[in-house]
Amino acid sequence: MKLLITRPLPDPAIAAAQARFDVTIRAETTPLSPTELRAALGDFDVVLPTLGDLFSAEVFSDVPAPRAKLLANFGVGYNHIDVAAAHASGVAVTNTPGAVTDATADIAITLMLMVARRAGEGERMVRAGTWHGWHPTQMLGLHVSGKTLGVIGMGRIGQAIAHRCHHGFGMDVVFQNRSPKTLELPARQLPTMEEVAAQADVLVVSVPGGAETRHLVGKPIFDAMQPHAIFVNTARGDVVDEAALIAALQAGQLAGAGLDVYEFEPAVPQALKEMENVALLPHLGTAALEVRTDMGLMAVDNLIAFAEGRPLPNPV
Secondary structure: OEEEEOOOOOHHHHHHHHOOOEEEEOOOOOOOOHHHHHHHHHHOOEEEOEOOOOEOHHHHHHOOOOOOOEEEOEOOOOOOEOHHHHHHOOOEEEOOOOOOHHHHHHHHHHHHHHHHOOHHHHHHHHHHOOOOOOOOOOOOOOOOOOOEEEEEOOOHHHHHHHHHHHHHHOOEEEEEOOOOOOOOOOOEEOOOHHHHHHHOOEEEEOOOOOHHHOOOEOHHHHHHOOOOOEEEEOOOHHHEOHHHHHHHHHOOOOOEEEEOOOOEOOEOOHHHHOOOOEEEOOOOOOOOHHHHHHHHHHHHHHHHHHHOOOOOOOEO
16 A cells, blocks of 8 residues: 655654555655645555645545545644545544643643743743842742642543642642543533633643634633633644734733644744743644654554554544
8 A cells, every 4th residue: 555654753653654555755844735635635545644734625625536545644633634524535534642642731731830930931031141140039920839720621631731730739620621521630620611711720721623622712711811820722723712812911811821832833923922921832742752653653553454454443
């Protein structure tokens, strides 16, 4: 089978793919162009795409009888793939859940602490040579221990974040989820996102991307937050109404934000870049070699299962 891997992957994942498939590895690190998207469906038996490779309904309609029968996505998020259109065209889709959970939760904690303890601002001060020594009231931030964590979306990653915050920092946990959840730690499920936002000292969003969750977090949520509270997003950028977040930050409705993803990624609004109380990371959620390797190997496992006619381990 001919396999297209749309971006360079860690060597063990490439080796596993090459042991089983006729592999073409695209050298570019940017998403597939419109022409490349259509060629991927028409020229290959299976494709290993990733974030930004926009397999939209329009792409599938332009390739009515695709040669490719599986998109083995590298990543747990698959909002760049129109799954309904893929299935209608006879193309299966898989993802890589589980492998990303702990790494993404770790980045959420990183952002929480960066904003709470003003770490980005402090590092910029040191690098600029404007730090003149310690004093008792310098750069006072939020002490997170014993505070309340609010989580919107209590799936695998939301639970991993809650576990770290409760057991590591003694934080109380409140959350909102579209279905009832029973957790292995003390936590209260509240009826609405606004109620969670109102109680949280740190509010984290951890929901899948896609049309159903676009702008899920917007003005009503930010209006409900406490002025000392922090907002963190490690989910997908378009889950958050970025303009509403900027307006809330400018109005002082919340104390700061930590972002690993952006609504129009890789574009980041200048207004966010100019705010000292905002920590900005370049989508580092799963950026650890062993994690990316595990993701690649999981994607290849899906490819091999498909090639051997076995049930797909991670269908979506």
